[in-house]
Amino acid sequence: MALTTPTPTLPPDEAPPDGAPRSRGAWRPFVVAAVALVLGALLNADELQRTAARQTVGWERDVLVDLAAVPQEVADASRLNRPRRWAESLLGTPDPGGSVIERPAPPPARPPVESDVPGTDPTGSSTSTSSSTSTTVPARRTPTASAPLQVAVLGDSMMQVLGQSIVNGAAGDDRVETTLEYRVSTGLTRPDYFDWPGRVTELLASGPLDAVVVMFGANDAQGMVLPTGSEPFGTQAWLDEYRWRVAWVMDALAAGGADTYWVGQPVMRSDSFSARMAALNEIYASEAALREHVTYVDAWSVLSVDGAYASHLDDGSGPTSVRQSDGIHLSRAGGDRLAAVVLDEIRNDWRLDR
Amino acid sequence: MLFPTIRFALFFMVTWGVLLGVRDRPVARRVVLLGASWAFYASWDWRWLALVWSMIGINHVAARGVAWSPTAGGRRLALVLGIGADLALLGTFKYYDFFAESVVGTLDLLGVQASVPLLQVALPLGISFLTFQAISYLVEVHRGVTVPAPLLDEAVWLSFFATVVSGPITRASELIPQLDRVPRATDPGASFALVLRGLFKKVVLASYLASSVVDEAFASPAAFSATEVLFAVYAYGALIYVDFSGYTDIARGVAGLLGFHLPENFDAPYRAASVQEFWTRWHMTLTRWLRDFLFTPLGLRYGRHRIIGPLLPLLIMLAAGLWHGAAWTFVVFGGIHGLALVAERADRLRRRRLGIGRPPDTLGRRVLRHVVTLQVVSLAWLFFRAESMSAAWAMLHRIATGPLATGQITALAALTVVGIYGLQLVRAPAVAERVQAWAGRTGPVPQAVGLAGALTVVDVLGPAGVAPFIYFGF
Numbered sequence: 001m002a003l004t005t006p007t008p009t010l011p012p013d014e015a016p017p018d019g020a021p022r023s024r025g026a027w028r029p030f031v032v033a034a035v036a037l038v039l040g041a042l043l044n045a046d047e048l049q050r051t052a053a054r055q056t057v058g059w060e061r062d063v064l065v066d067l068a069a070v071p072q073e074v075a076d077a078s079r080l081n082r083p084r085r086w087a088e089s090l091l092g093t094p095d096p097g098g099s100v101i102e103r104p105a106p107p108p109a110r111p112p113v114e115s116d117v118p119g120t121d122p123t124g125s126s127t128s129t130s131s132s133t134s135t136t137v138p139a140r141r142t143p144t145a146s147a148p149l150q151v152a153v154l155g156d157s158m159m160q161v162l163g164q165s166i167v168n169g170a171a172g173d174d175r176v177e178t179t180l181e182y183r184v185s186t187g188l189t190r191p192d193y194f195d196w197p198g199r200v201t202e203l204l205a206s207g208p209l210d211a212v213v214v215m216f217g218a219n220d221a222q223g224m225v226l227p228t229g230s231e232p233f234g235t236q237a238w239l240d241e242y243r244w245r246v247a248w249v250m251d252a253l254a255a256g257g258a259d260t261y262w263v264g265q266p267v268m269r270s271d272s273f274s275a276r277m278a279a280l281n282e283i284y285a286s287e288a289a290l291r292e293h294v295t296y297v298d299a300w301s302v303l304s305v306d307g308a309y310a311s312h313l314d315d316g317s318g319p320t321s322v323r324q325s326d327g328i329h330l331s332r333a334g335g336d337r338l339a340a341v342v343l344d345e346i347r348n349d350w351r352l353d354r
Numbered sequence: 355m356l357f358p359t360i361r362f363a364l365f366f367m368v369t370w371g372v373l374l375g376v377r378d379r380p381v382a383r384r385v386v387l388l389g390a391s392w393a394f395y396a397s398w399d400w401r402w403l404a405l406v407w408s409m410i411g412i413n414h415v416a417a418r419g420v421a422w423s424p425t426a427g428g429r430r431l432a433l434v435l436g437i438g439a440d441l442a443l444l445g446t447f448k449y450y451d452f453f454a455e456s457v458v459g460t461l462d463l464l465g466v467q468a469s470v471p472l473l474q475v476a477l478p479l480g481i482s483f484l485t486f487q488a489i490s491y492l493v494e495v496h497r498g499v500t501v502p503a504p505l506l507d508e509a510v511w512l513s514f515f516a517t518v519v520s521g522p523i524t525r526a527s528e529l530i531p532q533l534d535r536v537p538r539a540t541d542p543g544a545s546f547a548l549v550l551r552g553l554f555k556k557v558v559l560a561s562y563l564a565s566s567v568v569d570e571a572f573a574s575p576a577a578f579s580a581t582e583v584l585f586a587v588y589a590y591g592a593l594i595y596v597d598f599s600g601y602t603d604i605a606r607g608v609a610g611l612l613g614f615h616l617p618e619n620f621d622a623p624y625r626a627a628s629v630q631e632f633w634t635r636w637h638m639t640l641t642r643w644l645r646d647f648l649f650t651p652l653g654l655r656y657g658r659h660r661i662i663g664p665l666l667p668l669l670i671m672l673a674a675g676l677w678h679g680a681a682w683t684f685v686v687f688g689g690i691h692g693l694a695l696v697a698e699r700a701d702r703l704r705r706r707r708l709g710i711g712r713p714p715d716t717l718g719r720r721v722l723r724h725v726v727t728l729q730v731v732s733l734a735w736l737f738f739r740a741e742s743m744s745a746a747w748a749m750l751h752r753i754a755t756g757p758l759a760t761g762q763i764t765a766l767a768a769l770t771v772v773g774i775y776g777l778q779l780v781r782a783p784a785v786a787e788r789v790q791a792w793a794g795r796t797g798p799v800p801q802a803v804g805l806a807g808a809l810t811v812v813d814v815l816g817p818a819g820v821a822p823f824i825y826f827g828f
Binding site for chain 1: 360363367370371374377455458459461477537538539542545546569570573574576577611741742745798799801802803804805806807809810813814815
């Protein structure tokens, strides 16, 4: 039984005469790789710039953006970035846009709808909002198999498992039709990476939605780029801007005729991260409380023991893992547990008796 | 720090450059390599370094105990203690919670309410690979194949950044002697080609299949037809191949640029016409480990046992399944492969006993053997990928009862999956080798231009951001 693999013999012209490495040619592959990487940086200067801009807002990002500007200038002057631009236009790769978001115009107020449900106020009452927009209470139709409830499920990587659980949970009911769209590493602080307000506008324009389940925040506890400059997480200016964006999404969905089920963040294993999520949850909950068409789903209480982090919860047959090993994302069982709460809210609101 | 990132490229270039700078100083080379490897491992979680250091220390002491004990009993005791300590570390981090949950669940079914404290700690990357390498070291010392290595050499080998996270599973006897050659690349052209091939497999193919076919179908089979779910299972077989072999290609490529020759890990596994042959082509360094350190010694001891003997492949594959992950889905994965191996072995023994040879190898029989093998392997992959046993049953139920629509299978996805399987079945023309040989004869500038162009193609075709390799979880 051969337990060892013979080491390959060196080519004759490079074999060391006495066991000692010979210098000649040792640097050559290194130089080739180094030149290739420099040239690669020029060919991909646009993407380097975008990658640098996607980093967490702070001094490291500022340094990286400055560094990436060097190959960008050389590539612009030498036109070495043209091949990639040409390839991207050929492949239809979308342009992610700039790093600073222009404040979108406030969405219009939701139009009153004639109710087909006896006992429902067809117009509702105008509610006050912290973002100075006003919305009205929706009139809910009765979903049927021929005209099912159209539910969009939107969010970041946290929504991957939760959204799949929602889709699975609703799959047996032909009165509900779900579509899931999750984008990893996205949120409301970095529209330069993915523009959720823009995507929400697109979705509403593409067809009627009855309900939208939303979960953002896990990627949002970071600095924000504002027209006035970078703003670190947690300052009053940051909180005000973030609140405004949350309110904008809620009002845009309302104006598009959709009920919103805003899922808050669960408690995280890291205490400091949990504290950040709690600050965001306060914004979601308080903004939702101002709007009758928005329901806040408290994930924190669903996935904790007395408010404290728990990787396992008892599902009646012993402890079951509800979180992934990173202490952030949900396991399938955790997703199912939270999805059941979301679906109960939707069923209650839309009178979808099982 | 994932391989297909700018961060790793910079880390590697700095490490390579410093190694070249001290290439005439053997101790400095080792120290640089060790420091770089520890920095690489700590980039995920610096606390996991304690695990690597523990492994190095335990096995250094145990190897000396094995080599220097004056009696056979003493050598054996040192071996058992060393392996026991390695397995205790693995068991604590990887399996304790799984067994505790299983025990509590079983007792609950029996009406007994029990409570067992769970560790709830994150699984250190590469712990399974580290453990297998460490055990192979002790056994090789015990067998006299190798002698205890100096502490620095052993530390460099166990910590080596190219293999520490997901293999290939190397042995001290094959890697430590190579430390004298580092950092001289024996065939840089082949190493560059390996890196590029691995990047293409991982960044382009694996990312595409995961995001466009596999992830959604496995998460929500009810949203797909039977045909689409079945297609997702085959797509996962293609995905895990390009993901894991892509990782191995990059690992072998970067190691090759530093002068290391790492063993092959894949040899067109879907060309296999039996499950036994599959394991000679898939994750070959794991198969080699299982053969040398489990199957051969256990076979010598229990091979003639009436019950254990025939079931030995099953028992070993169950253990291999559990090595992949602490979940019942992995046990079933190993069980399916084990049962297939038992059946194939029983057929061979029956033919030998009855004196009948293999039937003539017609095209029809060859195709049938390929098809049957692929179905067995794919069934096992279904359990391997499923998040839980209930999710695996949901997939199977959908395949059995769902509609036959194919609307969500795109032509590009079908072409990708068929291409990944098909290129292994046919002997691909040696175009890549010819291009590589031609590139090797050109000057450094054309080589650098070619490399930069290939990197650009991979980056343009791949998504922004790369998911971790599947085998990082093991």
